[in-house]
Amino acid sequence: MECSRAISYRLDLPASISSIHDVFHVSMLKKYLRDEDQQRVLDASEVEIYYDLTNIETPVRILAREDKRLRNKVIPLVKVQWNRKRAKEASWEREEDMRQDYPHLFE
Structure with missing residues (x-):
């Protein structure tokens, strides 16, 4: 380097x-x-790196749930652990989006 x-x-x-x-x-x-x-x-x-230099991460499991409260709205969130990442590197995602894209995680 x-x-x-x-x-x-x-x-x-x-x-x-x-x-x-x-x-x-x-x-x-x-x-x-x-x-x-x-x-x-x-x-x-x-690590699969595609021609356009991107890679696709897939969720492994849901670690936690939380509701984000705004003024007039409540947004359900889930903490997602992704493949090739440790649990402490998990990210918070909208539950609605994750249910739509990865329904097998909620079974």
């Missing part, structure tokens, strides 16, 4: 993902964790 400017870094990427641009803005990089319990190394073969 080399610093190409004050806010961007050029990474040494493996040949298997050579189609990805190798310069990243610092906001896209995550802090290096020395604690082995928090480290997670992904095998490049287990």
Whole structure:
């Protein structure tokens, strides 16, 4: 990894993902964790990267439910754990959207 400017870094990427641009803005990089319990190394073969450089994450399970209260509205939310992410990296999503897209999670 080399610093190409004050806010961007050029990474040494493996040949298997050579189609990805190798310069990243610092906001896209995550802090290096020395604690082995928090480290997670992904095998490049287990991450599907499509031609347009996107990947599809699928939900694994619902961890919690919560109602977000606004002035005149209540929005039901669910905390979703995604594949290739740990439980503490789960995100809050609208329950209605998740029921529509992934009904098997609610069975």
